[in-house]
Amino acid sequence: MPIATVNPATGETVKTFDALSEDAVRDRLALAASAFATYRTTAFAHRAELLRRAADLLEEDQDAVARTITTEMGKPLAAAGAEVAKCVKTLRWYAQHAERLLADERPAPDDVADAGAANAFVRYRPMGPVLAVMPWNFPLWQVVRFAAPALMAGNVGLLKHASNVPQTALYLEELFRRAGFPAGVFQTLLVGSGAIEGILRDPRVVAATLTGSEPAGRSVASIAGDEIKKTVLELGGSDPYVVLPSADVRRAAQVAVSARTQNAGQSCIAAKRFIVHDAVYDEFTDAFVAGMRALRVGDPMDADTDVGPLSSESGRSDLEELVDDALRHGATALCGGGRPADRTAGWFYEPTVLAHISADMRIHQEEAFGPVASLYRVADLDEAVNLANDTSFGLSSNAWTRDEGEQERLIRDLAAGGVFFNGMTASHPALPFGGVKRSGYGRELAGHGIREFCNATTVWYGPPNG
Incomplete structure (x- = not known):
């Protein structure tokens, strides 16, 4: 796949980029290792000052960055602006809390004595250069939620971003440089996916984190496993959205529209399978379908647009194949089911609700990465739980009950x-954020996330006269 900005609203190639040569990649890995040797010794207060400066700069750049995100991957401009604001918040949150989250852990005095120690504790130390393989759907947020804790822990970052968001990727390196982070502490590597194995096998790279597809996660995990290197994976999801009789059904249907169509449905944690109790199924369905039909599909730069294009032509083709397969096997499209008639350019798809889903349809097990909802009717809570768990994924879940x-x-x-x-x-x-089953392992965010790429070091002092 070429490294290029291709506007998904028009199909126009805006700008192309050359991939780094092998020599250039080696130079950047050497710089990362050199940067880590000194950056790891910096004080939390200094790191926090740099991260706050990055947050301030990003806040100043919000409008321009949002337009870049929308141009590269197609989300409505307001959503892109909200993504930037969330990143600002997260940078400031880790600047404020990282030192506390990584404070020495001290066992109870009785346990210290029982271990034969005069003193003992656990100290969290940084590991080194970490490779981050990141997706296009939240091109700023996915990176910041790795970078903020990693940099505050004293690690350095190497970003291999999706090839269709190169301008966002380069902006991130520039942001941390402008904030005052030393050269090499955060670098963007403009390379294709074929270069990942060589980077990950390099002994200077100590770990990797990946957000993306299940095949991509399997590949990175197998390479890292062969090298005995730590990985954190956040992969696909087919999240259930369970609605039970005690719910505020109207509110559940209203939120369901946003839960399914955020980012044009291109979100691992978007609700995808709507599992509704028979007692409230008709009420929920009527409101949900009406809400999906009312969404405005159009130019993501237009303030009145609710749903922009899918990020790529291949992404739309994949979604169309899932829907067509379901319809051939007996599903019913309660709304949508194809391309908008008034959008001849770009990679748009109608908000769609499919009912009468059965186990022989691909969409019953595969993730639909677009604004397509699968609707199920269940008789009771037991059936709802069983259906919710009838997937290889386990990222998140939603349930409406009081x-x-x-x-x-x-x-x-x-x-x-x-x-x-x-x-x-x-x-x-x-x-903390992360999944189980084939949605991956490890956690991002909170204290769990910042400690994923730390060496939990046991420190033990013997008695003075021992």
């Missing part, structure tokens, strides 16, 4: 990295 007993049951039994009640899944710097 019954505390049902809530406890869902917390216990839903196989997912998160359970969100009476609202839609969202990420926040104070809460």
Whole structure:
């Protein structure tokens, strides 16, 4: 895939970029290793000062960065601006909290004595250069949620971004440079996917994090495993959205529209499978379908647009194949089901609701990366839980119920990295984020995320006269 900005609203190639040569990549890896040797010894206060400066600069650049994001991957301009604001917030959050999150952990005095020590504790130390392989769907946020904790921990970052968002990738390197981070602490590597193996096998790279598809995660994990290097993976999702009789059904349907169509449905944590109790199925369906039909599909630079184009022509083709397969096998399109008639250029797709889904349809198991919802009717909570878990993915989940007993049951039994009640899944710097099953492993954000790429070092002092 060429490294290029291609406007998904028009199909126009805006700008192309040359990939780094092998020699240039080696030079950058050497710079990363050299930077880590000194940056790892800097004080938390100094790192926090640099990160706050990055946040201030990003806030000043918000409008321009948002336009770049929209041009490169097609999300509505308002959503791109919100993504930038979230990154600013996260940079400041880690600048404020990182030192506390990585403070020495001290066992109880009795345990220290039982270990035969005069003193003992755990100290979190940085690991070194970490390779981040990042996707296009949240081109700024995905990187910042790695970079903010990694840099505050004393690591250095090497970004291999998706090939269709090169301008966003280069901006990120420039941002950290302008903020005052030393040369080599954060670098963007404009390379194709074929270069990842060589970078990851380089002994100067100590770990990797990837957000992306299951095949990409499997490839990176296998290479890292062969090299015995740590990885964190956030892969696909087919999140359930369970609606039970005690729910505020109208509100559940309203939020469901946003939960399915955020980022034109191109989000791993977007709700994709809507599992609705028979008692409220008709009410929910009527409101949900009406809400999906009311969405405005159009130019993502237009303030009135709700849903922009998909990011690529191949992405739309993949989505069309899933929907067509479902329709051939008996599914019903309650709305949408194809390309908008008034959009002849660009890679647009109508907000779609499919009912009568069965197990022989690909969409029952595969992730639909676009504004297509799968709707299911269930008889009771047991059937809802079983259907929610009938997937190889386990990223997050949503459930609408005001019954505390049902809530406890869902917390216990839903196989997912998160359970969100009476609202839609969202990420926040104070809460860990990640999945189970084929949605990956490890966690980003919060204290869990910053410690993923740290060496938890046991420190033990013997008795003075021992």
